[in-house]
Amino acid sequence: MCKDLKLIEKIKDEKVIPCSAETELLLRKASKSGLVDYVPGSNNFSLKENIEISSQQKKALDVVHTVFSKIETTGIQKTLNSAVFDVLKTIVVYPVEDETKFCNKDGVVFPDAKLLVDGSTAKDLAAIIHADIAKGFLHAIDCKTKQRIGAEHKLKNGDVVKIVSTLSRG
Structure with missing residues (x-):
């Protein structure tokens, strides 16, 4: 002290x-x-x-x-x-597979949290999850509002997002 x-x-x-x-x-x-x-x-x-x-x-x-x-x-x-949020200017986003239960395919609620640079888009999140998901990106869903969001939609701290893609991981 x-x-x-x-x-x-x-x-x-x-x-x-x-x-x-x-x-x-x-x-x-x-x-x-x-x-x-x-x-x-x-x-x-x-x-x-x-x-x-x-x-x-x-x-x-x-x-x-x-x-x-x-x-x-x-x-x-x-x-x-x-350091993480103010100095490095990051946000936390929660990608999920089920937009109503906020869980993955195994039923685990909030299975993941991703740190993204402030200003990152829905497509940026898709790319962080997996390159193939980003390649086949159709749209995302803001799970809190249930609204469809586009590739260039800027994510906010605390967003819960489902990515809809024509391709899956690996």
């Missing part, structure tokens, strides 16, 4: 995300070892029931509470999200 007020003043106009990698690592290790329930990026964790912890472990978890009280989360997930 930054204690140097001069440094804070110097970087006040920059995008800064306070973070603690050490706290994130501690929580992930504690979660992996079965001591706590923790979802990366969340602003809390809970001690598993019927778990005895040592005084050293309690001290470490108290440090985590202190970090959370000052910066809300470990900041690591927020930093990664900022």
